[in-house]
Amino acid sequence: MIEPISESIDVSTRLLADPAQAAIAAGIAILAAIVIHGAIFLVLQRVATRTEADSDDIVVRALRGPTRLATIIVALIVAAREVPELDEIWARIAAFVLPAVVGWIALAVLRALVEAAKLKADISVADNLKARRKRTKLTMFSRIATFIIVFVTVGLMLLAIPGVRNIGLSLVASAGLAGLAVGAAAQPALKSLIAGVQMAMTEPINIDDAVVLEGEWGWIEDIRTTYVVVKIWDERRLVVPTSYFLEQPFQNWTKQTANLLGTVFLHLDPKAKIGPIREEFFRQVEDNERWDGRVRVVQVTETTRDSIEVRLLMSAKDSPTLFDLRCDIREGMLEWLADNRPQDFAQLRLVNVEGAQAAG
Structure with missing residues (x-):
């Protein structure tokens, strides 16, 4: 024992x-x-x-x-x-x-x-088109590569579990109709993912582009593999599928360069003298620090029976600066007209035909 x-x-x-x-x-x-x-x-x-x-x-x-x-x-x-x-x-x-x-x-x-x-890729400089394009490509390819790495890693981890591996092999053997169902359900996600790859290659938009879509004006804030975030001018965010930018028309104001042209329209009396207005516009736009020194033009673009349309054309380095410049010039020109040439504002003229004939 x-x-x-x-x-x-x-x-x-x-x-x-x-x-x-x-x-x-x-x-x-x-x-x-x-x-x-x-x-x-x-x-x-x-x-x-x-x-x-x-x-x-x-x-x-x-x-x-x-x-x-x-x-x-x-x-x-x-x-x-x-x-x-x-x-x-x-x-x-x-x-x-x-x-x-x-x-x-x-x-x-x-x-x-x-x-x-x-x-x-510094996008804070004035001419930042190359930097924005580089950042967009880096962002898109980074997220696509992240998806691939995570997918492969999780797959290898699951294959290391014998029970899960056996279940996976049995599912593959009988995955005919199930595969079709999953493919149909995942079609929108796959479509957006493929659209993300196409956007990285074709570059219809870049980070910080100024765009107009769905009646909203804003900037491209973030580009994901399946959706794009547009920052609206009033701080709202518009979330749009990536496929939208490949299938729907939209305006891209900064596709080739960040520099933009903007206008201010004045509706004046047909008797208004354009020379003094042009001189005052040149003075105001040259004194404004937001003007980039490229374009300053005054043109009469339309005439009607009671008024003329005067277009003030100016340029700025980017869309936010241009918006502020247009507001400055619009306010400054209206104040100058009110103080110096109030008779130049458009007026509605009514003629008393009977009174004119009696006086005749």
């Missing part, structure tokens, strides 16, 4: 020792990985702060989290080779964890590179 009891005690001791050894080895590996990773990134952070460029700071900040987890996994792999107990546990979860870590690192690298590239 003594020998079987001693054997049972040895087995129980081994069962208790195996998890303990695995936990101790894993703890040491994780602690060593955190220390090594922290030391490396401390040096990288100091080097990045000493440089003038901001791109290296973005890369270091984006890679800190995923590389910490990757370092821990490498340490666990090394420890598992030396500790068989840990190797058995790690073999069960490695196929599930590794795709997630690789996907996270890929996303971090992608976002860091995109943000670093956006720093070179």
Whole structure:
């Protein structure tokens, strides 16, 4: 009886020792990985702060989290080779964890590179067409690449689960009608996704473009793979499917350049002298800091029985500046006419025919 009891005690001791050894080895590996990773990134952070460029700071900040987890996994792999107990546990979860870590690192690298590239595309300058086009392409391709990375990562993680893999294979074998139903249901989303790729290639719109659609005037604030956000002049947001910009007509005021022309119309008396009005318009627009110095024109564009239409044409560097310039000129010209030439305002003339004949 003594020998079987001693054997049972040895087995129980081994069962208790195996998890303990695995936990101790894993703890040491994780602690060593955190220390090594922290030391490396401390040096990288100091080097990045000493440089003038901001791109290296973005890369270091984006890679800190995923590389910490990757370092821990490498340490666990090394420890598992030396500790068989840990190797058995790690073999069960490695196929599930590794795709997630690789996907996270890929996303971090992608976002860091995109943000670093956006720093070179400054849209705050006056002529920012190239910068806006570059930012739009970076945004679209970044989101498409993000979708692909997430899709592949989740697929690899699910394939690592035997139950899910078997279910997936059985569903594929009988996915005829189900595939058609899912395809029909996902058609709008796929259509918008494909439209997003087409927009990145053809560039009908770019970030910060001034557009007019659905009777609303605003700026392209954000471009997603499935929808576009338009910031209306009164701070509202108009959310439009990406396919709209490929299928429906709309106005893009800044397709080729950010510079724009704007008009102010004055309805004056046919007897009004255009010379003084032209001189005053030139004076006001030249004194206004919002004018970009390109275009200033005064033209009589229409005549009617009781009035003439005078168009004041001016230019500005972008749509918000042009709107403010038009308001300034409209207000200034009306005040000048009221103070100096009130007789030039359009008047309605009524002729008393009977009175004129009697007087004759």
